[in-house]
Amino acid sequence: MKRFLSLLLAGLMVLSLSACGKEAPAPAPEPEVSVSEPATEEVPASVEETEEPEAEEEMPEPPVLSLKDIYAEHNMKVGTCLSRTMIEKEQYSEIVLSQFNSFTMENAMKPEATLKQQASKDNGEVTVEFNADAIKMLDFAKENNFAVRGHTLVWYSQTPDWFFRENFDNSGELVSREVMLERMESYIKQIFEQLSTLGYADMFYAFDVVNEAWMENGSLRQCRWTETIGDDYIWWAFYYADKYAPEHINLFYNDYNEQYKHVSLPKYVSELVDEDGRSLIDGIGLQAHLYTQDSLSTYFTSIERLASTGLILEITELDVCLGAYQKALPATEENLRAQGKYYYNLISGLMERNEKGLINMDSITFWGFNDSLSWRSNQSPLLYNSQCEPKYSYYGAALAKEFAGF
Numbered sequence: 001m002k003r004f005l006s007l008l009l010a011g012l013m014v015l016s017l018s019a020c021g022k023e024a025p026a027p028a029p030e031p032e033v034s035v036s037e038p039a040t041e042e043v044p045a046s047v048e049e050t051e052e053p054e055a056e057e058e059m060p061e062p063p064v065l066s067l068k069d070i071y072a073e074h075n076m077k078v079g080t081c082l083s084r085t086m087i088e089k090e091q092y093s094e095i096v097l098s099q100f101n102s103f104t105m106e107n108a109m110k111p112e113a114t115l116k117q118q119a120s121k122d123n124g125e126v127t128v129e130f131n132a133d134a135i136k137m138l139d140f141a142k143e144n145n146f147a148v149r150g151h152t153l154v155w156y157s158q159t160p161d162w163f164f165r166e167n168f169d170n171s172g173e174l175v176s177r178e179v180m181l182e183r184m185e186s187y188i189k190q191i192f193e194q195l196s197t198l199g200y201a202d203m204f205y206a207f208d209v210v211n212e213a214w215m216e217n218g219s220l221r222q223c224r225w226t227e228t229i230g231d232d233y234i235w236w237a238f239y240y241a242d243k244y245a246p247e248h249i250n251l252f253y254n255d256y257n258e259q260y261k262h263v264s265l266p267k268y269v270s271e272l273v274d275e276d277g278r279s280l281i282d283g284i285g286l287q288a289h290l291y292t293q294d295s296l297s298t299y300f301t302s303i304e305r306l307a308s309t310g311l312i313l314e315i316t317e318l319d320v321c322l323g324a325y326q327k328a329l330p331a332t333e334e335n336l337r338a339q340g341k342y343y344y345n346l347i348s349g350l351m352e353r354n355e356k357g358l359i360n361m362d363s364i365t366f367w368g369f370n371d372s373l374s375w376r377s378n379q380s381p382l383l384y385n386s387q388c389e390p391k392y393s394y395y396g397a398a399l400a401k402e403f404a405g406f
């Protein structure tokens with residue numbers, strides 16, 4: 001029967017691959033040292049064609065596992081990004097509830113969701129309000145005992161342009177540094193005040209104060225924040241977050257391509273101190289949007305260097321695409337096995353380094369769980385396939401080596 005199911009599965013994979021027009025893969029290129037484009041602007045490489053995958057070999061029935069129990073043994077929380085669909089569709093919510101104990105809202109707490117243009121115009125000052133999706137997810141967290149990562153306050157992307165303009169008007173002039181600093185303070189203050197007033201603040205353990213500000217070449221990304229406030233806007237964001245966030249919430253700088261930023265980031269975060277030399281930042285968020293051909297030894301060396309800042313590290317948006325940034329690979333049996341092994345080696349390597357005290361990591365968050373809901377859905381980056389069946393990558397992430405494709 002199992003043999004039959006394996007053949008059926010292989011047959012279905014062939015069908016779905018041919019539906020996508022994929023054929024034989026060219027030999028995998030060496031992992032490139034050059035850096036990728038920003039995660040948010042990524043254009044996936046086209047998928048190469050492949051041979052028919054071989055039928056899956058028989059293996060013992062995989063055990064029922066729970067990531068949250070496994071990670072708790074290593075003193076780590078494990079999270080997913082969350083959207084309303086993921087808690088409203090039972091097929092998804094079952095996975096969220098059984099596997100995770102932490103989440104980050106995928107979009108509902110980004111500036112474009114919390115900043116209200118009309119209300120800001122009417123009130124003559126910046127006005128923040130959580131939308132129905134955010135409230136729904138915060139209630140879900142409360143009912144089900146989830147810890148929450150706040151994401152994100154100050155970012156160049158998904159932030160409305162009117163926020164930086166006179167009278168909160170789309171066609172207004174950009175405001176002065178002084179006005180923008182006032183707006184930034186008020187915005188950050190309102191976020192934390194409302195979370196407290198609404199009774200949600202206690203669930204938050206970490207907050208991304210600034211997202212994706214520094215480039216791989218060590219320069220500052222130019223954006224509306226630099227145009228209005230200037231290059232010290234990051235310091236001010238942390239200053240205000242430190243001033244208004246409840247004490248128990250750790251404040252993070254979050255970024256992608258972290259493996260290429262280990263020289264510049266330690267220098268920048270060491271400058272985020274107040275007048276008395278006290279650090280305004282608690283941690284560095286490692287987005288970990290990776291590829292199965294990205295070098296893990298480069299990754300581990302870089303994050304050990306980031307850990308030397310003394311800051312907490314959190315994996316914040318983990319997903320691992322098949323192949324390389326320059327060359328995506330199709331979802332063949334072989335490539336999915338490689339992904340399972342990669343997840344196993346990555347997660348076990350992180351746990352090991354944490355246990356040895358080489359890094360101080362308290363949570364790992366995946367950027368979703370089901371391939372079809374992912375922002376990189378055509379590259380099969382997550383733990384479950386579109387039918388919510390666990391992949392080799394799930395078993396790799398669960399540290400169940402014998403089922404992880406080895």
Ligand code: GLA
Binds near residue numbers: 039106211256287
């Ligand atoms: C970045 C952001 C995330 C998300 C991803 C793409 O990594 O931090 O919030 O938008 O891009 O989905």
